[in-house]
Amino acid sequence: MGFNPIKMMQARTAMTQFEKRHPKVRGFLESVSADALQEGTVVEVSVTTPQGKNYITNIKVTREDIELFRNARQMSRGRQQEKDV
Numbered sequence: 102m103g104f105n106p107i108k109m110m111q112a113r114t115a116m117t118q119f120e121k122r123h124p125k126v127r128g129f130l131e132s133v134s135a136d137a138l139q140e141g142t143v144v145e146v147s148v149t150t151p152q153g154k155n156y157i158t159n160i161k162v163t164r165e166d167i168e169l170f171r172n173a174r175q176m177s178r179g180r181q182q183e184k185d186v
Contacts, residue, residue, distance in 0.1 A: 134174065140164050 120127055145159040160166070 134170060138162060138167060138170060140167065 140162060142162045143159050144162060145157065148156045
């Protein structure tokens with residue numbers, strides 16, 4: 102399966118819309134990645150449905166996870182630089 106530029110553009114548009122709807126998320130993730138994301142950190146996610154049902158999970162961050170996040174951040178920076186041009 103090859104690179105699909107149309108899907109990439111759709112994903113960029115969707116991400117921009119997500120950031121507009123949820124403006125605090127980006128800053129939170131940037132703060133966490135700069136200050137707290139290190140091997141052994143526990144990341145917990147909690148989701149509550151409108152009916153009140155709660156789902157919770159967590160992971161302990163590994164070196165491989167950090168590398169994945171670093172690569173995603175670099176791709177995101179490339180996307181931001183394209184917007185600035």
